[in-house]
Amino acid sequence: MSIAKDNILQRLRAAKHKPSTEIPSNWQPPRFDKKERLLQFKKSLIMAHADIIETTEDTWAQELLKIATSKRLTQWLYSPDTVSGLAFNRMVESQPSGITLTPYNQPIETFKSQLFHEIEASFTEVKAGIADTGTLVIIPDKSEPRLMSLVPPVHVALFRESTLLNNFSELIEQENWATKGLPSNALLVSGPSKTADIQQTLAYGAHGPKELIVLIIADIKT
Amino acid sequence: MKNHFREQAVEALADPSIRDNFRGAMDFLRDKRQAAFPNNDELAELRSLGHQIKANTLSRLPDLLEQLEENCTKNGIHVHWAETPEQACEIIHSVIKQHDGKLAVKGKSMVSEEISLNHYLEAQGIEALESDMGEYIVQLANETPSHIIMPAIHKNKDQIAHLFEDKIEDVKYTESVDELIGTGRRILREKFFEADIGLSGVNFAVAETGTLCLVENEGNGRMCTTVPPVHIAITGIEKVVEKLSDIPPLLSLLTRSATGQNISTYFNMISSPRKTDEKDGPKEVHLVLLDNGRSRMFQDETLQQTLRCIRCGACMNHCPVYSRIGGHAYGTVYPGPIGQVVMPQIEGLDKQGEMTEGCSLNGACGEVCPVEIPLPSLIRKLREQKAALPSRGRxxxxxxxxxxxxxxxxxxxxxxxxxxxxxxxxxxxxxxxxxxxxxxxxxxxxxxxxxxxxxxxx
Structure with a gap:
């Protein structure tokens, strides 16, 4: 065991006074009813400068293709391991569009140059949404690695209302992370990359995506 | 060597550009914070909860640090302990050396400023490049951050435009913020691409899960902790938090108090290096836990409250002294009210005692502190201790x-x-x-x- 560790812990343990922890609080994270929840989610995302497109299970792939063509984005990163990735691929192959889909199917070491210098946009799914803050919950894994939602200048994410939660605390409970442990990396993304470091002037696309586009599939009304 | 706060403050007051730049920035940040807390009752309850969570952490600090180490280790994160800035720099250097690292890209970290990491690494022939836009500007100008959240707040866009024109090849003078940021993006992207080491700070370290949490807007933090094959995080020992469920209220307090955002663009939870079937992320993750006077602060019943700080910067944004003299006048790593409490405790009252006088005891910092640190009382207590020193004038x-x-x-x-x-x-x-x-x-x-x-x- 390191000497530094011993010394630090010994000093901390020698302290005579421990802070009092008797501080009452009734704070509860915000909750919304079903209709409000989606409104709050969309409102927060728009305020953070994300683009949202409301679509359906049947039409989202077409919408995605439309985004690609209208923005003239031809080099796309996608996942061949997800249902939506495959659907995007089928859509692209169904008609001549000039779009190339590249899978993230190799380690970053051999893919870095292409990822940094050629890929213009990426398409991923999201695990869940958080209404309170207009947040996408992204859990990178082997199918959709960490850099997929970071390096490409445009990121399009597919979100389903059925996964929408009220707040961050609900996510932690739902995923049971406290007992199960967390995935290697878990991300809350709430808009495109931005900075106000120059004279408090907002600029988008500081280091991450310049544009974040969220395809929203609302629940079917019953 | 004694820090001459008084002389620096007088000089800063005589500089109209400092006063203008800070006035504008402080008004902006105060308004943003106020708008982010529309309900005073909710704010009061949330501050109490933040206070409670951090007090609870501190009451069990040594145990939680051991728990954090155990869980991080289980997750594959290497944990190191450093009592002094020198030890921390040596640990980081030795990790970089093992990997024969030449270029380290850095996410924003005030603790790395505290240990003067950039200078240390530079002397060892390793380039440590700041990648937060504000920090990048400050490094380019050979300066230090003047604010813990917005490091280049002392400069306006004309000054930054001149700086870029002078220091970066093939860049023409432009006052367009989009273009200036675009230049930073272009240059730093290549550095993320090349770097063999990523350095970062930590906003919260969760003991029960062994998770490092990072708060940021730009994405440079994610770049630094994901692209290079090795990630080294450094943090003060007070940043540990017991439970994962403690994080949502603390995060809400931090971003709303700091910049008036309900949440930052990115909240990055790192619990492990790249696993065998994963395609990216660092292959090694290291965590350096720094003491540097914190365990000493912990001994005093009153002053130990300093360690609740989550480094949001609201105290400086609301300080009438800071907003007039700016961050550099303090001559310390941490400026403003929290600096006036932290720095004399780290470096000693004989060296940093004078800065405790730069306070009108108006109480604004204590009123806005998200974890209810009674900053004015702590400053007064340090003044009392300073007055008892034999060093005062005849x-x-x-x-x-x-x-x-x-x-x-x-x-x-x-x-x-x-x-x-x-x-x-x-x-x-x-x-x-x-x-x-x-x-x-x-x-x-x-x-x-x-x-x-x-x-x-x-």
């Missing part, structure tokens, strides 16, 4: 001894105040530096005791 000592004699003897006090009020017209017109910029105060015609007696008789 004039000051004599003045206070005479005053003590007068104030402690009712008869003498009565004579003194009687004389002061009756001979008010001959009170001195010049009283040292006070009258350099101001008119000398004139005593009232009657003493307070007399006025109260008169009121009672009415």
């Amino acid at each position: 004039k000051e000592a004599i003045a206070w001894t005479v005053w003590k004699g007068i104030y402690g003897t009712p008869f003498l006090y009565k004579c003194f105040t009687y004389a002061a009020t009756r001979f008010r017209h001959v009170s001195p017109k010049s009283i040292g530096s006070w009258t350099d910029y101001r008119v000398a105060p004139k005593p009232a015609p009657k003493t307070l005791h007399e006025l109260i007696r008169e009121r009672k008789n009415d």
Whole structure:
């Protein structure tokens, strides 16, 4: 065991006074009813400068293709391991569009140059949404690695209302992370990359995506 | 060497560009914070909860640090302990050396400023490049951050435009912020691409899960912790938090207090290096836990409250002194009210005691602190300790001894105040530096005791 560790812990343990922890609080994270929840989610995302497109299970792939063509984005990163990735691929192959889909199917070491210098946009799914803050919950894994939602200048994410939660605390409970442990990396993304470091002037696309586009599939009304 | 806060403050006050730049920035940040807390009751409850969570952490600090180490290790994160800045720099350097690292990209970390990591690595032939836009600007100008959240707040866009034109090849003068940021993006992207080491700070380290949490807007933090094959995080030992469920309220307090955002663009939870079937992420993750005086602060019942700090910067944004003199006048890593409490405790009152005087005890910092640190009381306590040092001047000592004699003897006090009020017209017109910029105060015609007696008789 390191000497530094011993010394630090010994000093901390020698302290005579421990802070009092008797501080009452009734704070509860915000909750919304079903209709409000989606409104709050969309409102927060728009305020953070994300683009949202409301679509359906049947039409989202077409919408995605439309985004690609209208923005003239031809080099796309996608996942061949997800249902939506495959659907995007089928859509692209169904008609001549000039779009190339590249899978993230190799380690970053051999893919870095292409990822940094050629890929213009990426398409991923999201695990869940958080209404309170207009947040996408992204859990990178082997199918959709960490850099997929970071390096490409445009990121399009597919979100389903059925996964929408009220707040961050609900996510932690739902995923049971406290007992199960967390995935290697878990991300809350709430808009495109931005900075106000120059004279408090907002600029988008500081280091991450310049544009974040969220395809929203609302629940079917019953 | 003693830090000369007074002289630096006077110099800063004479610089109109500092005053303009800070005035604009402080007004902006205060308004943003206020708008982010529309409901005062909710704010009060949330601050109490933040206070409770951090107090709970501190009450079990040594145990939680051990738990954090255990869980991080289980997750594959290497944990190192450093008592001093030198030890921390050596640990980081040795990890970089093992990997033969040449270029380290850095996410924003005030603790790395605390240990002067960039200079240390530079001396060892390793380039440590700041990648937060504000930090990048500050590094390019060979300066230090003037604010813990917005490091380049002391510069306006014209100044930054000139800086880029002078220091970066093939960049023309432009005041377009989008273009300036675009230049930073272009240059730093290549650095993320090349770097063999990523360095970062930590906002919260969760003991129960062994998770490092990072808060940021730009994405450079994610770049630094994901692209290079090795990620080294450094944090103060007070950043540990017991439970994952403690994080949502703390995060909400942090981003709303700091920049008035309900949440930052990115909240990055790192619990493990790249696993075998994963395609990216660092292959090694290291965590350096730094003490540097924190365990000493922990010994004092009152001053240990300093360690609740989550480094949001709201105290400096609301400080009338900071907003006039700016961050550099303090001459320390942490400026403003939290700096006035942290720095004398880290570096000693003999060196950093003077900065505790740069406070009007107006109380604004304590009122906005998201974890209810009673900053004005702590500053006052440090002033008391400083006044007890033998280092104070002879004039000051004599003045206070005479005053003590007068104030402690009712008869003498009565004579003194009687004389002061009756001979008010001959009170001195010049009283040292006070009258350099101001008119000398004139005593009232009657003493307070007399006025109260008169009121009672009415």
